[in-house]
Amino acid sequence: MQPTRLLAVPAGRLLFPGAEKVALSGGEARSGVGVVRCPGVWRIWLALACAVFSAPVAANEAAEPSATELIEGLLSGRVPVGGPFELTDQAGHRRTDTDFRGKLVVLYFGYTSCPDVCPTELQSISLALDQLGAAAKAVQPLFITVDPERDTPARLAGFVSAFHPRLIGLTGSPAEIRKTAIAYRTFFAKNSIATAGDYSVDHSGFIYLVGKDGRYLGFLPPGLPPDAIADAIRARLEPD
Numbered sequence: 202m203q204p205t206r207l208l209a210v211p212a213g214r215l216l217f218p219g220a221e222k223v224a225l226s227g228g229e230a231r232s233g234v235g236v237v238r239c240p241g242v243w244r245i246w247l248a249l250a251c252a253v254f255s256a257p258v259a260a261n262e263a264a265e266p267s268a269t270e271l272i273e274g275l276l277s278g279r280v281p282v283g284g285p286f287e288l289t290d291q292a293g294h295r296r297t298d299t300d301f302r303g304k305l306v307v308l309y310f311g312y313t314s315c316p317d318v319c320p321t322e323l324q325s326i327s328l329a330l331d332q333l334g335a336a337a338k339a340v341q342p343l344f345i346t347v348d349p350e351r352d353t354p355a356r357l358a359g360f361v362s363a364f365h366p367r368l369i370g371l372t373g374s375p376a377e378i379r380k381t382a383i384a385y386r387t388f389f390a391k392n393s394i395a396t397a398g399d400y401s402v403d404h405s406g407f408i409y410l411v412g413k414d415g416r417y418l419g420f421l422p423p424g425l426p427p428d429a430i431a432d433a434i435r436a437r438l439e440p441d
Contacts, residue, residue, distance in 0.1 A: 266383060272405060275386035275420065283409070283417035284384040288345065288371040291358035296371060298415060304341035305437055306411035307430075310387045312348035312402050313360040318423070320363075322406060327365035328427035329434060339413075339438055342368045347389035347404050349378045385409055410437055 266274075274280040287297045307326055311319030323344060330337040342365055346352035349372050352360075357370030372378070382389060389404035408421040408430070421433055 265379070271383065271386045271388045275405075275407070280386070281417075282384070282386055283411060283415075286377070286381040286384070288373040288377055288381065289354055291354050291361055291370040293354045296369070301341045301343070301411075302415055303413050305339060305413055305434065306409075307340060307342045307434065308345065308385070308409040308411060309343070309406075310345050310347050310382060310385070310389065310404060311406070312346050312404075313352050313356055314348065315402070318406055322408065322423060323364045323368070325425065325427045325430055326408065327368070329430035330365050330367070332427060332431040333435060333438075336435065336438055337367070340367075340434060343371060344368055345371045345378070345381060347378065347382060347387070348402050349373055349375050410434070412437070 275282060285298050287295060290296045307330075309319075309322055309326065311322065313319075326342055330340060330342065333340065344357075344361060346357065352370075352372045354370075354372060357372055361368045361370040373381075387405055387407070389402055392401045392403060406423040408423075408425075410418040410421070410433070412418050418437060421430060425433075
């Protein structure tokens with residue numbers, strides 16, 4: 202199986218400590234944990250994304266947004282991100298976004314057969330929650346699969362058990378997963394050389410933060426160390 206191809210984009214509505222360091226020429230940044238908007242930079246990375254993720258989102262559904270449209274929407278910060286969903290957790294129970302009201306949601310899209318990126322990111326999220334101590338009780342980590350054909354509830358149960366004990370895995374029908382991914386401007390597609398039952402899934406790999414009221418707060422880039430993730434979460438837990 203080929204390694205998962207992942208897009209790391211330093212632009213858009215980016216939330217993490219020291220974010221001002223990634224605001225390159227032509228961008229505007231605020232120091233600390235905040236929002237970075239880099240109009241010139243995200244266009245460069247968008248072009249790269251198009252080269253890496255050249256497959257259509259769904260070959261038989263031309264009406265769906267392309268990878269370019271999804272990623273551009275997320276990075277530009279000019280379109281709504283997030284929204285309601287209804288999926289199935291690792292215990293086989295139907296869950297909706299409203300089940301997690303009152304918690305700060307840390308959301309990651311990936312798949313259980315991912316050989317590298319997904320386990321690394323989930324481990325970083327788990328370590329970040331450990332660093333939060335008692336404050337982690339106000340946080341709900343979620344893992345939504347982008348491989349619903351293989352990721353059954355039972356398979357998710359075995360996978361998420363390797364990470365933070367409060368991590369909930371969510372799967373659903375291909376249509377349900379597609380709808381949720383599009384809402385969060387997440388791109389994913391089976392690798393073009395996929396064979397039956399043995400394939401990788403190319404996907405964007407951002408960590409999304411959703412407020413206690415269900416409002417999208419922003420995203421963290423892939424590859425952040427646990428302490429940076431913890432700092433970003435902690436800042437969003439603190440009262441205004």
